[in-house]
Amino acid sequence: MKSLSQQVVSMKPSGIRRFFDLAQTMENVVSLGVGEPDFITPWNVREASYAALEQGYTAYSANAGLLELRQEIASYMTDRFGATYDPATELIVTTGASQALDIAFRALLNPGDEVIVVEPAFVSYGPLIELAGGTVVPVACRPENGFRLNRDDVEAAITERTKAMLLCFPSNPTGATMTGEELTEIAELATKHDLWVVSDEIYAELSYDEPFTSFATLHDMRERTIVVNGFSKAFAMTGWRLGFTCAPEVVTREMLKVHQYGMMCAPTLVQFGGLEALRSRDQHVPKMVKSYRQRRNYFIQALNDAGLPTHVPGGAFYAFPSIRHTGLTSEEFAERLLLEERVAVVPGNAFGASGEGFVRASYATSVEQLQEAIRRIDRFMKQFEVTTTT
Numbered sequence: 001m002k003s004l005s006q007q008v009v010s011m012k013p014s015g016i017r018r019f020f021d022l023a024q025t026m027e028n029v030v031s032l033g034v035g036e037p038d039f040i041t042p043w044n045v046r047e048a049s050y051a052a053l054e055q056g057y058t059a060y061s062a063n064a065g066l067l068e069l070r071q072e073i074a075s076y077m078t079d080r081f082g083a084t085y086d087p088a089t090e091l092i093v094t095t096g097a098s099q100a101l102d103i104a105f106r107a108l109l110n111p112g113d114e115v116i117v118v119e120p121a122f123v124s125y126g127p128l129i130e131l132a133g134g135t136v137v138p139v140a141c142r143p144e145n146g147f148r149l150n151r152d153d154v155e156a157a158i159t160e161r162t163k164a165m166l167l168c169f170p171s172n173p174t175g176a177t178m179t180g181e182e183l184t185e186i187a188e189l190a191t192k193h194d195l196w197v198v199s200d201e202i203y204a205e206l207s208y209d210e211p212f213t214s215f216a217t218l219h220d221m222r223e224r225t226i227v228v229n230g231f232s233k234a235f236a237m238t239g240w241r242l243g244f245t246c247a248p249e250v251v252t253r254e255m256l257k258v259h260q261y262g263m264m265c266a267p268t269l270v271q272f273g274g275l276e277a278l279r280s281r282d283q284h285v286p287k288m289v290k291s292y293r294q295r296r297n298y299f300i301q302a303l304n305d306a307g308l309p310t311h312v313p314g315g316a317f318y319a320f321p322s323i324r325h326t327g328l329t330s331e332e333f334a335e336r337l338l339l340e341e342r343v344a345v346v347p348g349n350a351f352g353a354s355g356e357g358f359v360r361a362s363y364a365t366s367v368e369q370l371q372e373a374i375r376r377i378d379r380f381m382k383q384f385e386v387t388t389t390t
C-alpha cells in the first residue's frame with residue numbers, strides 16, 4: 001500500500017483523548033475533563049429544529065447559511081458587542097467554531113506563513129494551522145500575569161514571515177480574560193506589523209468580571225480580523241455543531257469557497273435551532289452565566305484551600321491550577337489523580353509546552369460533583385503536604 005499523508009501520520013492525537021479513554025474504562029469517576037456545558041439545550045431551541053423538520057426544511061441552505069440566521073447573527077454582533085457586519089457578504093455559518101477556524105486558516109495561509117498562537121491554547125489550533133500549510137509560533141501567557149498576554153512577548157515573536165495572530169480570550173484552558181485596553185496594545189502590533197488576527201470569541205458571553213471586548217471593535221481591527229464564534233458554549237449546543245465567522249468581504253469571499261467545497265452548508269435543521277437560540281438568548285444565557293459564575297467562585301476558592309494554587313479565571317468555565325509543588329509532571333498528576341481518586345482532569349501540557357506545571361479542570365458540572373471532586377482532591381493532596389513544608 002502506498003503511504004498515507006506524512007503530515008497527518010506525524011500528527012499526535014489530542015492529549016485529552018488518552019485520559020477520556022482511560023476514564024471511560026473506570027467506574028465512579030468525577031469528570032472535570034470535558035470542555036462542555038452541563039446544561040441541555042433549552043427546549044424552545046430544540047423545538048424550533050423539530051418544527052423545521054416537520055415543515056420539511058430538509059434541503060441545503062445557502063452556502064453561507066440561512067439568510068435569516070445571518071441577519072440575526074449580524075444584529076447579535078451589533079447589539080451585544082457593537083460590531084457591524086453585512087449579513088450578505090461578511091458572515092458565514094459554519095459547522096461549529098472548529099470549522100470556522102479551519103476555513104479561516106485555509107483562506108489566510110501560504111506554505112511557510114507563521115501564525116502567532118497564544119499559549120496555553122485550545123488543542124485544535126496547532127494541527128489546523130499546520131494542515132493549512134502554516135507554522136505555529138507559540139507565545140506563552142505568563143502565570144504570574146494571570147495568563148494575560150504581554151505585548152512585548154508578542155512583538156519578540158514577530159518575524160517577516162508572520163501572517164497572523166490567533167487570540168482567544170476568555171481562554172481555554174486558562175480562563176484568562178483581557179480588558180479592552182490590554183487588547184488595544186496587542187491591536188497596535190497588528191497594525192504596526194500588518195498582521196491578520198483570528199479572534200476566537202467562543203467564550204465571549206462567559207465573561208464574569210469585566211465586559212467583553214470583541215477584537216474587531218478596536219481601532220483599525222475590523223478590516224484585519226476574522227472573528228470566530230459559535231453556539232456550543234454560551235447556548236449549550238456543543239452537539240449541534242454550529243458556529244460562524246465575521247470578517248471583511250475580501251477574506252469572507254475566500255473562506256466561503258473553502259466552506260462551499262468542503263461542507264456545502266451547515267445542517268439546515270440545526271441553523272433553525274441557532275436562529276431560535278439567538279432570538280431567545282435573554283431568556284437563557286444570563287441564567288447560565290450566573291450559574292457558571294457561582295460555580296467558579298466556589299470552585300476556585302476550594303481548589304486553593306485544597307492546596308492547589310489557582311488564579312481566578314475571569315471567563316470560560318475552566319480552572320487552571322498549578323501543580324508544580326507536587327514535583328509531578330502534569331501528566332503524572334492527572335494520571336495519579338484519576339487512578340487514585342477517580343477525578344479526571346486534563347494535563348496542562350496538552351495545551352502546549354507552557355501549560356506544563358498545570359492541569360485543567362472544568363467546572364461546568366453540578367455543584368454536587370464539584371464538591372465531591374474537591375473532597376477527593378483534598379484527600380489526594382494530603383500526600384504532598386510533607387513535600388511542601390520541607
Ligand code: PMP
Pocket residue numbers: 035095096097098099122168171172200202229230231232238241242243
Ligand atoms: N475554540 C475554543 C477555544 C474551544 O474551547 C472550542 C471547544 N472546546 C472550540 C473553539 C470549538 O467549538 P465548536 O464546538 O463550536 O466547534
